[in-house]
Amino acid sequence: MRGERWLLYALGGGLGHLTRAVALGRAARLRGHRVEVVTNSAFASGLALEAELGEGLVHRLSPELGKHTVRASFERLFARVSPEVLVVDTFPRGLGGELATLLPELKVRKVLVHRDLHPDYVERFGLARFVDTYDRLLLPGEPAPLAHHPRAVSTPPWLVRDVGELLDVPSARQALGVATSEEAVPVVAVLACGRPEEVDECIGLAAMLQRELGARAAVRLLAPSALTSVPEPLTWLRPWPALPLMRGIDVLVGAGGYNTVQEARATGTPLVAFARPRLYDRQALRLHASEQVSTFDAALARVSALLPTPSELRRERAAPSYVNGAHAAVRLIEGA
Known part of the structure; x- marks a missing residue:
């Protein structure tokens, strides 16, 4: 298929969301897609993310920004990138709920990276209903509370390098x-x-x-x-x-x-x-x-x-052999 513009929302503390986004982004680039990532990880400033995705394709937000500022920043970025695919990692409504009213209005293919979430969070915000906003739910190699959703598909774990790159x-x-x-x-x-x-x-x-x-x-x-x-x-x-x-x-x-x-x-x-x-x-x-x-x-x-x-x-160690689920995820997103 022709290359598309993808925007990956990878907000959240630590490195988990960001590394998973880079794994998906690298796999998508191999298929000819232009991938941009937005993150507020405190670690992002010290990482060579551009070497993974390309210059100008990583957007770092301050982890100190509040909900309303994050939403305004995301809206500006979305308008500028004009993506055909939006991938949101883990939090269906956005990290602080900043995407809750915005997502239903966005006329693009929407994909949720669905991982384990605390059941209280799922219940409190009615996520079982809200995820209907998404065209596809992808489970990256581990159980998740809404795995039964009709648009949910599991893949092997997403890794930032293929086995041949080790x-x-x-x-x-x-x-x-x-x-x-x-x-x-x-x-x-x-x-x-x-x-x-x-x-x-x-x-x-x-x-x-x-x-x-x-x-x-x-x-x-x-x-x-x-x-x-x-x-x-x-x-x-x-x-x-x-x-x-x-x-x-x-x-x-x-x-x-x-x-x-x-x-x-x-x-x-x-x-x-x-x-x-x-x-x-x-x-x-x-x-x-x-x-x-x-x-x-x-x-x-x-x-x-x-x-x-x-x-x-x-003794000579056996070389690892694994399947990088990020490649399957890209194909599933293309077909969503």
């Missing part, structure tokens, strides 16, 4: 700053993302793991945002996306957010995760019992148990 093990370990002389040393990566206090907690956890594991592991702190203080000799890296490095990571420590969990499972990377409290997202439901911890001591014990032995590290 670095091989030696290249990933090199990118993680692991010397060739440390080839028998496993890599433990701590993903520091989320609220400022959660990032600080991850820094403390990484420092503790490095101190307690000593020469048994190379601990790396992965944080997409600028950090003002990282205790020495902890190694801090700022990769985004982190998925290309996953084959070089032996144990991943993070939270139960969508991208962390789906990337770990797609690549077969052992995960140790905290279920962070969120207003809408229920991370504890996404995590398996074997993945979830609630204290530093429990995290240390789980990481220690998961560390491969030197002989296991020397």
